[in-house]
Amino acid sequence: MQFELRTQVIEPKRKTFTNLVERYGDRPASRYEEGSIDIQPVENLHYRPLYSADKEHYDPNWSAFKLADPYSFTDPRQYYYAPYVQSRAATNEAFVKTIDYVESRALFTKMPAGWDALVGEVLVPLRHWEAGTELVFIEGARWAWGTTIDQCCTYAAFDRIGNAQNLSRIGIVYGDGHDHALATAKDTWLSGPALQGLRRLIEELLAGDDWAKKVVAVDLTDRLLYPLMYGHVDEAALTGGAGAYSLVAQHFSSWFADHRRWVDQLIKVWLADETYAESNKAAFQDVLDERWTQIVEAVTDLAAAVDARVRCGAADVVAANAKELAADLAAAGLTVPGGN
Amino acid sequence: MTVPAQKPVRKLSMKQRYSALTHDLDWTPTYVTEEQVFPHTTFEGIKVHDWSKWDDPFRLTVEAYNKYQAEKDRRLYAVLDGFAQSQGQLGLTDARYMNAMKIFLQGIPIHEYDAHRNFAYLARYANGPGARFAALCQSLDELRHAQTEIHTLSHYNKHFDGMHDWHKWSDRVWYLSVPKSFFEDALTAGPFEWLIAIGFSFEYLLTNLLFVPFMSGAAFNGDLPTMTFGFSAQSDESRHMTLGLEAIKFMLEQDEDNLPIVQDWLDKWFWRGYRLISLVAGMMDYMLPKRVMSWKEAFELYFEEQMLGGLFKDLEYYGIKPPRHVDWAIGEKEILSHQVYWILYQYSHAAAFSTTIPDAEDQAWLEQAYPETWPVYRDTVWNKAQRVMDEGGRYFNPGLPQLCTVCQIPMGFTEPGDPLTQCQRQSVYEGERYDFCSDGCQWIFDREPVKYRQSWLPVHQIFQGNCGGPTLPDVAAWYGLQPGDGAEYLGSPDHQNWLAWHGQAPQEG
Ligand SMILES: [Fe+2]
Ligand SMILES: [Fe+2]
Numbered sequence A: 001m002q003f004e005l006r007t008q009v010i011e012p013k014r015k016t017f018t019n020l021v022e023r024y025g026d027r028p029a030s031r032y033e034e035g036s037i038d039i040q041p042v043e044n045l046h047y048r049p050l051y052s053a054d055k056e057h058y059d060p061n062w063s064a065f066k067l068a069d070p071y072s073f074t075d076p077r078q079y080y081y082a083p084y085v086q087s088r089a090a091t092n093e094a095f096v097k098t099i100d101y102v103e104s105r106a107l108f109t110k111m112p113a114g115w116d117a118l119v120g121e122v123l124v125p126l127r128h129w130e131a132g133t134e135l136v137f138i139e140g141a142r143w144a145w146g147t148t149i150d151q152c153c154t155y156a157a158f159d160r161i162g163n164a165q166n167l168s169r170i171g172i173v174y175g176d177g178h179d180h181a182l183a184t185a186k187d188t189w190l191s192g193p194a195l196q197g198l199r200r201l202i203e204e205l206l207a208g209d210d211w212a213k214k215v216v217a218v219d220l221t222d223r224l225l226y227p228l229m230y231g232h233v234d235e236a237a238l239t240g241g242a243g244a245y246s247l248v249a250q251h252f253s254s255w256f257a258d259h260r261r262w263v264d265q266l267i268k269v270w271l272a273d274e275t276y277a278e279s280n281k282a283a284f285q286d287v288l289d290e291r292w293t294q295i296v297e298a299v300t301d302l303a304a305a306v307d308a309r310v311r312c313g314a315a316d317v318v319a320a321n322a323k324e325l326a327a328d329l330a331a332a333g334l335t336v337p338g339g340n
Numbered sequence B: 001m002t003v004p005a006q007k008p009v010r011k012l013s014m015k016q017r018y019s020a021l022t023h024d025l026d027w028t029p030t031y032v033t034e035e036q037v038f039p040h041t042t043f044e045g046i047k048v049h050d051w052s053k054w055d056d057p058f059r060l061t062v063e064a065y066n067k068y069q070a071e072k073d074r075r076l077y078a079v080l081d082g083f084a085q086s087q088g089q090l091g092l093t094d095a096r097y098m099n100a101m102k103i104f105l106q107g108i109p110i111h112e113y114d115a116h117r118n119f120a121y122l123a124r125y126a127n128g129p130g131a132r133f134a135a136l137c138q139s140l141d142e143l144r145h146a147q148t149e150i151h152t153l154s155h156y157n158k159h160f161d162g163m164h165d166w167h168k169w170s171d172r173v174w175y176l177s178v179p180k181s182f183f184e185d186a187l188t189a190g191p192f193e194w195l196i197a198i199g200f201s202f203e204y205l206l207t208n209l210l211f212v213p214f215m216s217g218a219a220f221n222g223d224l225p226t227m228t229f230g231f232s233a234q235s236d237e238s239r240h241m242t243l244g245l246e247a248i249k250f251m252l253e254q255d256e257d258n259l260p261i262v263q264d265w266l267d268k269w270f271w272r273g274y275r276l277i278s279l280v281a282g283m284m285d286y287m288l289p290k291r292v293m294s295w296k297e298a299f300e301l302y303f304e305e306q307m308l309g310g311l312f313k314d315l316e317y318y319g320i321k322p323p324r325h326v327d328w329a330i331g332e333k334e335i336l337s338h339q340v341y342w343i344l345y346q347y348s349h350a351a352a353f354s355t356t357i358p359d360a361e362d363q364a365w366l367e368q369a370y371p372e373t374w375p376v377y378r379d380t381v382w383n384k385a386q387r388v389m390d391e392g393g394r395y396f397n398p399g400l401p402q403l404c405t406v407c408q409i410p411m412g413f414t415e416p417g418d419p420l421t422q423c424q425r426q427s428v429y430e431g432e433r434y435d436f437c438s439d440g441c442q443w444i445f446d447r448e449p450v451k452y453r454q455s456w457l458p459v460h461q462i463f464q465g466n467c468g469g470p471t472l473p474d475v476a477a478w479y480g481l482q483p484g485d486g487a488e489y490l491g492s493p494d495h496q497n498w499l500a501w502h503g504q505a506p507q508e509g
C-alpha cells in the first residue's frame, strides 16, 4: 500500500517557516535562509550576565555599530555550515597539494638571495598576526547582534586560525621538517622591530572593547597587509624567480578575496542603515582617528623589512595603497588622520 | 628528464607537529596585560596555575576538521534530499510521532545555537590555546547542529503543523521557557560555570538521556532524516563529551580550592538538567507510537548505571561526590513521565504540539513498563479525561498554572514517596515569595536569589499584561499559534491529513 502511495503527489501545506514568509513573501526559502535568518534569541531574556551589569547576553549594545534590522545583512557567499566546510575542505586540499609539492622539490632552498630571509623572518611570523585576528573574529561571533553577522565572524575566525596553521606549515617545510623556523618566527614576532607595530596593534585591540571596531581595525590592516604580502611581493617573487613564495602566496590572496566579500558588504550595510548610518559612520571614524596612523605605520614597518631582504619597492606600495584606501574611505564620507 | 621528487620526511612527531600548528601560535602579551586580554577567567574564583595542562586528545587541525565535517554533511544532506523527494513522511509509524519532533524543533536547535555562541565566548576568553581551540571547534559544531536540525525538520514543516514558527515560540511560549531559562542561566554565568553546566553536566552527564530517546525514537518510527542527523552528530558529541570531562578534571587538578566551587556547580546543573529532560521523559513514554525503552529504563541505564556507577566512581578520586538531590531524582523515576505528560495534556491548547489519551496499545505498554505506578494515573486522571472525551468534550485546564521559579515547569511534581501530594516549596527574598517544585529547585534559588528573581516566568508575564492580553486567545495570538498547532491530536489537521494520505479519510481542505 505504501509503495503505491509514493506516486501520489502531496501538496505541501506551506513552503517554509512563518518568519521567512513574513520577511520574504510566500516563496520557498533557501537552506542559507532557513539556517541563518532569525535564529538568535531576541526577547524575554531571563537573566543578566554575571559579568555584565549593563548589557544582556544578547544585546545590540555590545557595539557602537548597529543595524535597524540585523538581517538586512546577509552573507553574499550564502555560507551556512555545510557549504562553508565544503568550500574550505577544497581550498585546504589545494594548499596541502602546493605545500607538499614545495616540500618534495625542496623549493624553499631554491630561492634567490634575500627570499630565504623574507620567508623566515617576515612571512612565517605573520602566523601570529593571523592567530591574533582569530580572537577578534570569534569575539564578534560571541557579541554580534544577529545570526548572519555572528556566522560570518565564526567562519572568519576559523579561517584565520587555519591561515595561521598554513603559515606554520610553510614554516615547518621551510625549516626542513623541523620546528626551529617556527621558533625563530616567534622570536621575531615577539621582539623583531619590523613586527612590533602589528603585535602592539593586535594586543591593544584585544585589550579594548567593541568587537566591531576591532573587526574594522583588523580589516583596514588586512587591506594594506594582504595586497602587500600576497599581491605585490607575490609578483616580485614571480619575476624574481622565487616560485615557492608565489605558489604559497596565491592561497592567501584568494582566501582574502573571498573573506572581503562579507566584510565589505557588512561595512556597506552599516553605512547605509536607515536608522544608524550616521552613528555607524561616527563609530567608523573613531576607529580611523584612533588607529589609522598606527595601522599604516605597522604595515610600513613590515614593508621596510621586506625591502631590506628583497628590494621590491614594498614601502612605496604600502604608501600608494594607503592613499588609495584613504580615498575610498573619503568617498564614504570618512576622513583619515593626516589628510587624504 | 625530471628530477625524482624527494619523499617528504616527517621530522616532527605527530604530537610536536600538532603543537607547532596550534599551541605554539599563542604568545603572552606584553603591550597590554594578560588580564586585559582575558578578563573573564578570574571572577568566578577558579584558580588556574598552568593553562598548558589543558589537554586536547583529538589533535584536530583546521584542515582535518574541514575535511571530516564536509564529508559528513555531504552524506547527511543527500539523505535529507532523498527523503523529501520520495515523500518519506508517508512511511512514519503515525503522524502522532511528529509531536516529539515538534518539541525537538522548538526546544533544541535554538539552544544548540546558544551553545555555539557561548563556546565562541570560551574560544575568545580562555587563557590557554588548547582550551580555546577545542572550544572553537565545538562552537562550529553547535552551529552545525542548529542548522542541520532545522534543515532535517524543514521538510516536515511543509506537511505538518506545530513547526512553522519555532523561532518566535522558543522566545515566548510557556513550556519553551523551560529550556530557554536553562540555557540562558548557563550563558549568563562565567566561562568555568558554563563548562560545568554545558560541557560537563549537559554534554556528558545527561547527554545520552536527552539524545538517545529522540534518535532511537526516530529510528523506531521511520524518521530516517532525524536518525541520520543523530548519527552524524554523534562523532561531534564524542569530542564534546571529551571536552566536558577534560574541563572538570582540569579545574580539579589545577587547585584544590576549586573543588567546592565545582561541586556546587555540579549539584546545581545536575538538578537543572534533570528537570529539563523531564520533558523528554514525558515524550518518551507517551508521544512515541513505537517505544524504544521506558524513561525508567533509560534513567537506570544511562544515569544510574553509567554515571553514578561509572563516572562518579572515577571522580571520587578528586573528592567529587554524586550530585545533591540525586536520590530525589531516583525516587521519581517511576512517576516522572506520568506527571509531565499529564501537565502537557492539560495545557496543550496553549502549546504547539498536540496530545491525546494513551490508546489501548499505549496503555498495555505503560502497564508493563510501570506496573505499580501506571494504574494509579490511569485511575486518577486518564479515566476522568476519557469520560470527558466520551461526552464529546476534551479536558483542558482552564486556569493558568503556577510555575516553579527555577525550572519553570508548572507545579505538578509530588512529595517524595507520596505520588498524590503535590510538592510545593517557598522561599522569601527581600519580602517577595518565590515558589518551587522541589528541594532541588529551592536549593538552587537560595544560592543565587539575585539571579533567579529575574526569571521571565510566562504565567507572571501573562498576568502582568506582557503577552498580548489577558485571555487565552490573546496569548495564543501573541505566541503566534495557529489552529492545528496544538490541542487534541485526534481530529487535528495533522491527524486528518495522515488518514487522507493513507486512503482512510478525505484530506482536510
Ligand atoms: Fe550540539
Ligand atoms: Fe554538543
Ligand SMILES: [Zn+2]
Pocket: B275, B404, B405, B406, B407, B408, B409, B436, B437, B438, B441
Ligand atoms: Zn522546579
